[in-house]
């Protein structure tokens with residue numbers, strides 16, 4: 293069965309470089325030119341939830357992750373949300389979002405994130421989950437694409 297684990301801080305730091313290696317090879321990070329080093333630094337410094345699928349070992353295969361900032365000034369901020377390409381479309385992104393939103397909304401009124409304008413699939417995924425567009429940040433990470441700021445209010 294799929295497991296969603298909150299990862300202890302020291303393990304998060306240790307796992308970050310390996311996780312950043314596959315993140316850097318997939319969009320939106322590949323297209324935005326965000327390489328393994330900044331991704332590892334960001335993931336290593338923040339609370340992490342990992343989705344693990346059973347693989348016969350006790351640990352399970354890492355199938356997805358959310359790296360987030362629970363105490364950002366405007367609300368909880370989700371900085372990296374991803375399912376490994378081999379594991380998409382099986383409910384992992386939904387399970388990760390459900391777990392992090394449930395934890396965030398205990399203390400925070402809002403969950404925020406940004407999505408690149410070319411990332412239409414993730415954008416639609418968030419809108420279906422009740423996120424609302426707050427604004428567009430033109431050329432924010434890369435000329436020619438916007439970062440779209442999305443926000444969800446505590447249900």
Ligand SMILES: CC(C)(COP(=O)(O)OP(=O)(O)OC[C@H]1O[C@@H](n2cnc3c(N)ncnc32)[C@H](O)[C@@H]1OP(=O)(O)O)[C@@H](O)C(=O)NCCC(=O)NCCS
Pocket residue numbers: 318319320356373374375376379380381382383384385386387406407408411413414417420
């Ligand atoms: C966005 C993302 C995290 C979704 O993860 P996932 O594990 O595939 O999500 P789920 O299996 O829970 O599916 C979520 C929804 O997307 C739909 N979906 C899944 N794969 C799809 C695909 N290849 N094409 C179209 N729709 C798809 C599902 O039907 C589901 O729809 P529903 O909410 O109406 O039920 C994943 O696509 C991903 O990692 N994308 C690349 C990284 C990224 O863009 N991250 C977000 C940065 S802001």
